[in-house]
Amino acid sequence: MVQSQDSLFDAAVGVHDAAVARLGAEIWVGAEPTFTLRSSEAPEWLREALGGDKQLHAWRMVEQLRSLHPGSLVLRSVGRQYAGEECPRWSVGLYERRDGVALWQGPPDPLARLSRAPASARLERFRDALADCLASRGCSCRTFSSPGSLGWRLLARLDGAGIPFLPEDDPRPARPSVHRDKTPRDGLRDPLASEGLLLVAIGALERAPGQGCACIELPAFSHVADCLRCVEAVGEAATKAGLSGLILQGFPPPIDRTVAWTTVTPDPAVVEINQAPQPDIRRFLAATRELFSVADELGLSPYRLQYNGTVSDSGGGGHFTLGGPSAEASPFFVQPALLPRLVRYLNRHPALSYWLAPDYLGGASQSPRPDEGTREAFRELDLALEQLQRHPQASPEFLWTSLAPFLADPSGNTHRSELNIEKLWNPYLPGRGRLGLVEFRAFRMPRSPQRACAIAALLRGVAALLSRRHPAPQLRDWGDALHDRYALPFFLRQDLRVVLEDLAGSGLGLGECIEAELLDEPTRSVWSTAFGGCLLTLEPAVEFWPLVGDVASQEAGGSRLVDSSTSRLQVSLRSDGTEGPPLAGWQLRVGDTQVPLRSERDSAGELRLIGLRYRDFNPWHGLHPAIGPLGPVTLTLTHPELELALRASLHGWQPDGLPYHGLPATLESAAERRAERLVIRELARADLPPAQAAPPAALSEYTVDLRRLQT
16 A cells, blocks of 8 residues: 555654653754745735734634644734834734643633623622632732723732731732733733732623633733633633623733643744644644645735745744753753753854855844854854853853854854744743744744655754754854855755764664655746756755845844845756766856856766856845846857757746736746746857856855846
């Protein structure tokens, strides 16, 4: 019986999980997938975080996830906030027990449905019922009223001790909702909770004129058991009061290995999901398949189709996290040498930074490498790693303090880093800074749950490998080769294969199915044509876009201005398997300029290749105003033994210059648009003008900069 591709993939996942388990490594994996409405060109689905129907899509997603997880609780917590935003963004989360026992048995959050606000008498019954339910659980309570929509207040102690007298001028019991005002720079705080006093606010949340729903705002809980105890009482009280719907909002809930917390939040152009971490890849795959299925049912997509047929990611990236079942049990604290080893390993393998990354890369990107910053900082990082080697049992504080200054972008922003440790043991990020988590940001949004799972298995496998041995003992200074050699797909694939061989050699091999997901991307823009026994292939390479303007003036916003007008192509030649002249004799021109070709070899045999950089369009605000766009990129392939030559013109858009009639509807129509952009014709070699040599200034070891050929 022939196994399906899914069953083969699932079997490979099982083998990986078993291999990691044999090492005794407990490494949990999470992700931050992002989805977009790819048919829409409204601002909220192209560049803005808020607006339009984005929140409605998020509510519907949470509604469907809730239906798949009976007994889970919908909790509206506080989302992120940028400097120019008046209030925190919305964030809707699903909180559930991992053992399958129902966490919530009260009335549902109406989410996308409108419901009439309950009468004041019913809210009073709810308040009194909650006080009784808490008292029956050994808690002491005191109720009072306060101005505002959430006017009924309840102050409780879960330990049953008496509630102390609070002065009349104490502002804390009457504090406004955490959803109403700006989040303080030092994060959300609940001063009463730090004294063991839990403040609960009850009222009606208005959602439309004359419409609303009962609402309760929960305090900050320190422990999961306390949170579950209080939530159980809330559900029982709401049922006794006859509420048909109830919105729970407030501080994010506490988390440990017994509960899962998944949030749905807005980000520019996308809806972002912070998936609850999973203890192994099998459960990560199941959760990811479920999430992709729900998004697809709602018309949300992990990718966008551009007018010219290019398939890009959703626009929000797809980050991954590694950690443990709790902060204390994080593998980065159980094995303090793991994080320094990981820093060195990523430095030695640029494929982990670039091959699976979004389009926007380099020092000004959302995921810069430490060696893309200043030279001085990179040298100091080497010293920091040396110091950590001398302290093999480094505390979480020492580990974070040693590395945080270097795992940051050039402005010092620790959020924008290939390896983000702001949630590892960060004292400056209250509430969520000390979770023992490391986030990997150099990943575009995967197009399928299998690809997301393959990346998760790769990262988890590397972490498991490094927890036992140290294959990359020192940092490597790549110099110009980092943005020259490793801009080209050929060398990135080679480097990724070295990583996969490292894993296989340590008994952590991912298997053919998972490796294929990492090495191959069916929607990648690749053009090939055969001529005279030679196969000419063009594929996009990595480009590193520079920041326009100073970093400091742009730090307050959610995005920064870069010049994205430069593109890079990899051009390669191979034998196509038919009879033809020797590969060494082939020559390549761009326009009338002959460009050199490098000789390389891989498992498929000998090839010639080169990278080409060129300006693709005129930016509205960018660099080099005298350099115009190059279009199309025209290549001419000749061989002294052939009378004919091949001319290949790669257009950025339709070759006839006409506009496209709307976005591609399907991946197949996008592929057709990509294919028609390469125009091929044959011509007599004798009719070609003499070739010009490329000026030395345009040449690097692996790339020709065509911008320097323009006059």
